[in-house]
């Protein structure tokens with residue numbers, strides 16, 4: 245039998261990176277090998293993202309490109325295309341109509357069925373949300389990395405009026421503590437030291453413990469921290485209304501939990517937050533931050549912003565800018581509002597593109613300035629770095645500070661997997677450069 249090969253391309257968020265890894269493990273388990281290039285593969289998997297229009301458009305153009313590639317291949321090569329991920333869930337059938345070259349469609353909660361579908365030649369089960377079934381059928385494999393993402397919570401019941409996630413990932417689901425710990429133990433065999441817990445609303449985590457009692461994210465974090473080999477724990481993404489006192493206290497009491505929080509707010513105006521159905525006010529967000537800093541004063545904060553949401557006035561936008569100035573985020577992600585099919589906000593009157601673009605530019609320049617000021621404040625300071633990988637240049641290694649900053653150093657010794665003190669020497673292009681400190 246000739247060797248079968250797959251190629252997988254991942255779009256979108258970290259959860260998709262995790263899912264792509266799991267799809268890869270499932271295929272390896274079926275006897276496939278990974279191809280380094282698309283043209284060498286028998287199976288190409290596109291693990292797609294639906295969050296903004298651009299992300300979906302990219303999938304269309306990639307399918308077009310792959311179809312051309314297909315024409316150049318030898319006639320007898322049995323070559324299949326899998327549409328996976330959030331686009332598959334939301335618009336799988338529409339995509340299949342436009343691109344008949346798609347052979348299989350699997351959603352984010354049904355990709356564990358892919359090997360079976362290939363064997364039986366069934367093409368679509370994208371309608372199912374099978375979270376429980378999925379996690380029971382994944383094949384976790386030893387990892388070779390220092391830091392590993394683990395999905396612990398999936399789906400969303402919040403229904404922000406701009407967002408497709410509740411439709412693409414289904415309702416909120418939390419894995420059990422035992423299930424998560426078993427997965428971590430597999431990675432520990434290969435020396436994993438940092439765990440990044442993933443969820444669309446990770447702080448709404450409510451899995452069951454070994455005696456069937458429902459527990460929260462702080463319980464899970466404390467359990468993981470008991471594992472001696474795990475040195476650092478992070479989690480993302482959180483929702484402001486789910487920031488519980490027990491989780492905030494965890495930042496004070498558990499030294500393995502890193503002092504970094506990604507807490508999207510989207511807008512600094514109550515009028516817009518209400519239209520977005522975010523379920524909290526700006527004041528309530530400030531209160532969360534105040535309380536959290538009371539527990540851990542050096543918390544580094546990050547957020548997401550959407551500009552140009554329907555009805556956003558100059559005054560609303562100014563409020564967002566003033567809010568950013570007050571909080572001083574160490575990093576943040578900002579997006580132009582993209583109307584998405586099936587979401588309530590898409591039906592509202594839209595703001596013109598030039599206004600959206602001008603607002604994004606102003607907001608990003610403020611965020612950049614804050615990030616630079618924050619990173620500059622580390623110059624000549626000594627901070628502890630967990631080294632994860634080699635850099636682009638000879639003898640260069642890249643790691644992260646406890647505040648999640650990326651730090652580069654030069655070293656003759658292999659630093660991967662080590663925790664070392666580094667003296668920060670410069671701040672260029674938003675990554676810090678350091679020198680080994682003895």
Ligand code: SAH
Pocket residue numbers: 295296406407408409443444445481482483508510548549550579580581582583584
């Ligand atoms: N569950 C997380 C993240 C969801 S998606 C949360 O609740 O915050 C990641 C980010 O994409 C969001 O925080 C939001 O800023 C952005 N986003 C989501 N839908 C969008 C849309 N229609 N247009 C522009 N940005 C969007």
Ligand code: SF4
Pocket residue numbers: 400401402403404407408409410444445483
């Ligand atoms: Fe989307 Fe809102 Fe749910 Fe986040 S909380 S995934 S933005 S619906």
Ligand code: F3S
Pocket residue numbers: 255256257258259260292293294295329330408409412413
């Ligand atoms: Fe995109 Fe789905 Fe993640 S829409 S951002 S891949 S949850």
